[in-house]
Structures are given as structure tokens and as C-alpha cells.
Amino acid sequence: MANTQSVENYLKVICNLSEFGKTSVTTNKLAAAMEMKAASVTDMMKKLANRKFIKHIPYKGVTLTEQGKKTAMQIIRKHRLWELFLTSTLHFKWDEVHNIAEQMEHIESDELINRIDKFLGYPKYDPHGDPIPDSKGRLPLRNSTSLASCEAGYSGTVTGVQDHSAAYLNHLVLLGIQLGDNLKIISKSDYDKSLKIKLSKGKELFITQDVANNLMITKIK
Amino acid sequence: MANTQSVENYLKVICNLSEFGKTSVTTNKLAAAMEMKAASVTDMMKKLANRKFIKHIPYKGVTLTEQGKKTAMQIIRKHRLWELFLTSTLHFKWDEVHNIAEQMEHIESDELINRIDKFLGYPKYDPHGDPIPDSKGRLPLRNSTSLASCEAGYSGTVTGVQDHSAAYLNHLVLLGIQLGDNLKIISKSDYDKSLKIKLSKGKELFITQDVANNLMITKIK
DNA sequence: ATTTATTTTTAGTCTTATCTAAATTATATT
DNA sequence: AATATAATTTAGATAAGACTAAAAATAAAT
Numbered sequence: 001m002a003n004t005q006s007v008e009n010y011l012k013v014i015c016n017l018s019e020f021g022k023t024s025v026t027t028n029k030l031a032a033a034m035e036m037k038a039a040s041v042t043d044m045m046k047k048l049a050n051r052k053f054i055k056h057i058p059y060k061g062v063t064l065t066e067q068g069k070k071t072a073m074q075i076i077r078k079h080r081l082w083e084l085f086l087t088s089t090l091h092f093k094w095d096e097v098h099n100i101a102e103q104m105e106h107i108e109s110d111e112l113i114n115r116i117d118k119f120l121g122y123p124k125y126d127p128h129g130d131p132i133p134d135s136k137g138r139l140p141l142r143n144s145t146s147l148a149s150c151e152a153g154y155s156g157t158v159t160g161v162q163d164h165s166a167a168y169l170n171h172l173v174l175l176g177i178q179l180g181d182n183l184k185i186i187s188k189s190d191y192d193k194s195l196k197i198k199l200s201k202g203k204e205l206f207i208t209q210d211v212a213n214n215l216m217i218t219k220i221k
Numbered sequence: 222m223a224n225t226q227s228v229e230n231y232l233k234v235i236c237n238l239s240e241f242g243k244t245s246v247t248t249n250k251l252a253a254a255m256e257m258k259a260a261s262v263t264d265m266m267k268k269l270a271n272r273k274f275i276k277h278i279p280y281k282g283v284t285l286t287e288q289g290k291k292t293a294m295q296i297i298r299k300h301r302l303w304e305l306f307l308t309s310t311l312h313f314k315w316d317e318v319h320n321i322a323e324q325m326e327h328i329e330s331d332e333l334i335n336r337i338d339k340f341l342g343y344p345k346y347d348p349h350g351d352p353i354p355d356s357k358g359r360l361p362l363r364n365s366t367s368l369a370s371c372e373a374g375y376s377g378t379v380t381g382v383q384d385h386s387a388a389y390l391n392h393l394v395l396l397g398i399q400l401g402d403n404l405k406i407i408s409k410s411d412y413d414k415s416l417k418i419k420l421s422k423g424k425e426l427f428i429t430q431d432v433a434n435n436l437m438i439t440k441i442k
Numbered sequence: 443a444t445t446t447a448t449t450t451t452t453a454g455t456c457t458t459a460t461c462t463a464a465a466t467t468a469t470a471t472t
Numbered sequence: 473a474a475t476a477t478a479a480t481t482t483a484g485a486t487a488a489g490a491c492t493a494a495a496a497a498t499a500a501a502t
Contacts, residue, residue, distance in 0.1 A: 248450055259450065260451075280451080281450095
């Protein structure tokens, strides 16, 4: 009855790459994201399609079915709640939690994850600013945009990251940028699209387009 | 490098059945404890022997090597710490935690389990009174004996159970017996070895030999 | 000391999930 | 439109871990 960890991982990654089921995902993209060979992915796609988790159009890609999305959301919920537990209760740093949560997300017990949810106070966002699905699989909405897409003069609050790699997260720590920080775009270079920003604490700094691309903010004005 | 969950389960069960490596375990006993067929167990014994976790004498049984014992103790440590976390932090009942801990014990992260240990205040015993190995694999000692082995007149404190089944644990709840309770043996029946005991709260009750056999106490006098 | 019963092992099969290499389909380029 | 390139799928192999059925070893009972 229960799904294997492998099946859960595929569904989770498909869900993330498809923006929660909105778009279709190609075999190679999936293979790259899962660090597996395309042939292995094709194999699994057949199995997942048989079990009605996805719709697979050969040579074209896959999309999640309602059932597949529902299952994937529960795994993402578990992953994000465990990440938050690890940082807020056990004081892990935000770049250390991913690998452990990858394991914990497969623990099979609705009761357990609901109690963790309660223990944490029914949080809406994980340590990287990603929204946590509730027990019904519903996502809280937040209209955040990439910092790179904002013009000079705008202010905003840092709400999340798109790149979850330890390297990127550590780079932000180095720059002194944290989730929840307010910042203002002073200017934008025409030369390399780098940004001069001012943190609410007063500190001014330059960040590259790459860094700005992966930083999510909610525009204030 | 890491061991599979299956390997970890075998080592854990061997360790428990062998009284932490002291005695040898037979194929059939292991098969029964793991709810598997004897043939499957033999297969795995060869693999574990190859990897120097156990010594296997065909047709005779297996014993843990030092390495095998060390590995098993870490799994038992994780199991017991997670059981305590589930009861003390998430308020699960003591008969509900086993299945979940069976899964959590396989999470691979020394740092994680050490932080849980610290979070719980470096506890020495789990919710069933079983000793928790420390990070080096050392077990706290406690000289407890089965209540059934004590004579009338003796007093003691309930320290643990030998039967971990939900049925037994619920039966104790029904009787009103908890870990840490003090009790005194009023009399012992020659007819069926049942015991009349008095709890420190004042309540008197009769318990069968079976129940007494599975209840561990430290004799006070 | 044979025979019977029990325990354990061997041999061969199955499933899941991965891989490599080859074949096929789709896309891009002249 | 033909061909080259890239993406995807098929076919066949492998490893882990479980199973059944049969063979072998040990233990028990006459």
C-alpha cells in the first residue's frame, strides 16, 4: 500500500520542477535533478503512470495527476516541516538541514507529522522561506518576486531563496542577508546588471545578478 | 558505505536476542523475531559474516563481532532516543511509539541523534525503562529483576518491561501500573503463582504470574 | 543404533530499482 | 527536405533482498 522512498522522491521532484503540477517535466530534466540516468527515469515514469500518479506522453514529458500532486504535496509538507524542526528546535543551520530532511520526509505516519506541525505552531514557511502545505495539502500564497526583476528605488522584505544549495546559502550568510531582512535597491548597473542595495540595518552592498536572481522578496513600494 | 535498513534491522534484532552480544542466536529465532523465512535469514547471515558484523557457524547460529555490536548499539541508541522524544516531546503514548521509532532509527546522521540526545537532556532510560546507550555505545547499568522472581514482603520500584507489545503495555495502564511506581508484594499464591501487591498510592491488586514475569523492578528491601 | 522429526542451508525464482549500450523519435541546421 | 544532433525509449544486465521447495545436517525418540 505504502509507496517506496524511490517513488516518493520521483513524485516530489516532479512536483517541484513542474511548479506544483502546473507544467510538464521532461525526462532529462528529471534525470539531472535526481542525479540518475534518463533510462532509469523512463522506467519509473511507466510505473508511476501505471499507478495513475502521472500522465506520461512518450518523448514529450510527464505531468502530475491530481492523485500524484496530492501525494507529492504530503512529502513536500513533511520535508519542509522537518527542515523547520531541525533549525528552530535543534538549532541546525539552514544549509545543514536538507540532507537530513530528505530522509525524514519518508517516515510514514500522519499522526507524527501532524504533531510536529502542532509542536512548531502550525508554521507557514520553512527556513528557506518556502511555503509549507497544510495537512490538506493547501499551500499558503505569497506574492514574492525575484530581486533581480525589481527596478531601482523599490524596497522589499527577503522571503526566500530559489537556489537551496549550501554554497548559495552560505554566500548569503557571508553577505549578511537573512530571511525577513528589509532592503532597498539603490541602483542597478547597466554594465552587468549587478545591484547596489541597502539593508535596513544601514549596511550597503553590491550583489551580482546571479545572487539577485535567486533571492525572493515581496515588494513593499 | 552506509548500511541498508535491512542490515541495520538484522543487527539490531541479533543484538537484542543475544543480550547485547553475550549469547549466540539461532536462525529460526531470528526468523521468528523478524517475521521472515529462515532461508532469507541464512542468506543475510552470509552477507553479514562477509562484512565481519557477525560470526556464523553453519547449523549452529551467529554471534556479533565487536564491530557488529558497535553498529547495533548505535541503532538501539537511536531507536530508544526517538521513542523518548515521541512520548516526552510529542506526547505519544508508550504503546504507540515503537512502529514510528522503527523507521526513525534508520535516519543517518550522528549530529542529528546527538542533538536529540542533548535536547532530551541526555536521558538514561526510554519510555519502557530500557537503558539508552550513550554516544560511545555504553549502556547505563541497573540491577533490576523480574517481579515474579521476588518473594512476598519485598518492595521495589517499577523500572521497565520485558514484553513491549501494545497489548501488554495497555494491560498495565488498565491495572494502573506505571514506570517509577513503588510497590510491595503482599503475598504470593501457591496455587497459580499470582501476586497480591500494594501500590504506594495505597491501591491493592492481584496480578498473574505472566504479568509479573514481564515487569522489571529494582528491589528496595 | 536406526529412524523420525526438526532445523538449517542450498538452489532457483521474483521484484524493485538502478545501469549501459543500442535503437528510435524529435528537433535543429543547413 | 535531407541530414545531423539531441532527447528519449527499449533491451538486456546487475544487485539487494525477499520468497518456495528441496536437500542436507542436527537433534530427538524409539
